Amino acid sequence: MAKAVEQVNWNDQGLVPAIAQDWRSGEVLMLAWMNREALELTLREGRAVYWSRSRGALWRKGESSGHVQHLKELRLDCDADTVLMKVEQVGDIACHTGRRSCFYQRREAGEWRAVEPVLKDPDSIYPGKA
Template identity: 50%
Template sequence: MEKERKREQARQEKKTTQEKKSMIQLDFSKSADGLLPAIVQDAESGDVLMLAYINQESWEKTLSTGKAHFWSRSRQQLWLKGESSGHVQLIREILVDCDQDTVVFKVEQLGGAACHKGYHSCFFRKVVGENLQTLGEKIFDPAVVYAKK
């Protein structure tokens, strides 16, 4: 009896480990370019900070470092968010959607700004009638921050 119980326990532990591994496997095959959307949200306030794209490499880098990594579609390269500005995003929680083809990164935004235009969020404009209204103030001047390039 004891031997059977231990064997069953070992089988359950192996199954749980396999499930854990498979639970974080994203389905990159669903897009022709191998990119999946990553919604970035402030872990504390719940504010949506940005939308970016991840590939297998950036996903693995994010998981291994605890910092948000993306795939830059314009530069066609791996991108550590905040590498140039210092406004790094520390991963606090990751949510995966039901189809395993979209993620939400809940982050601690260092430096206060996620947007390369200097705002807290990339969603700093609101549609009002036929116009866009700017919300909030700039946290940094992009001309100064990115001049060091």
Template identity: 55%
Template sequence: MSSWLDDISWNEKGLVPVITQEISTGKVLMFAWMNRQALEITADTGYVVYWSRSRSCLWRKGEQSGHEQIVKSIFLDCDSDTLLIQVEQKGGIACHTGRYHCFFKQLEHKNWKVAAPILKDPNTIYYKN
């Protein structure tokens, strides 16, 4: 019997791209990656867990900041190679920069302009390792 995880077209590194959307507003909050374990934990617990490519480890969104993402729906696209996860975003901050979402740089006249304010200083949100 095939696992639902086997229906996903994982890339050569065993990852799948994930778009995270706030269910109440429809706004895209962030883009990240998951491996099989991250997706399985996410589905089992109802809290979003991603794979950090830079640290090579799992990370539960909000584990340090408290800005958890509670899963409302998980969708697989038509090519089975991208996930859309709709969430309830706790604390109103999804970006590690202290902003509402990660897409805060807007192209204007071939220059990137910061188009969203910092809502909370990231130094007050995250632990120092």
């Protein structure tokens, strides 16, 4: 595990972008960030662990929502500066907006339009957050 983590080309903040992709359909679910510890924990636990830049803390995907991402395969891009995680998404929701994917907006007629439905009200997923 240590060798794999050492081969990542971390940015100046010690982070690497991590793309979560549904392992069956190939749908891109989200992009988040990982630091060294998050990647090590992801490999050890077999579930996605990310680094929250806004909170300055680790977060396990699904720890409050139940929408866990189980790691099926991990890939590193050609420049070793982006990881691709093929995951099994528990539940239909990967995005904090209550949608399947964070990539729910499409450019149409010069504007960004939401083209994917909200599957669950975010307030019911994350109670107490405003």
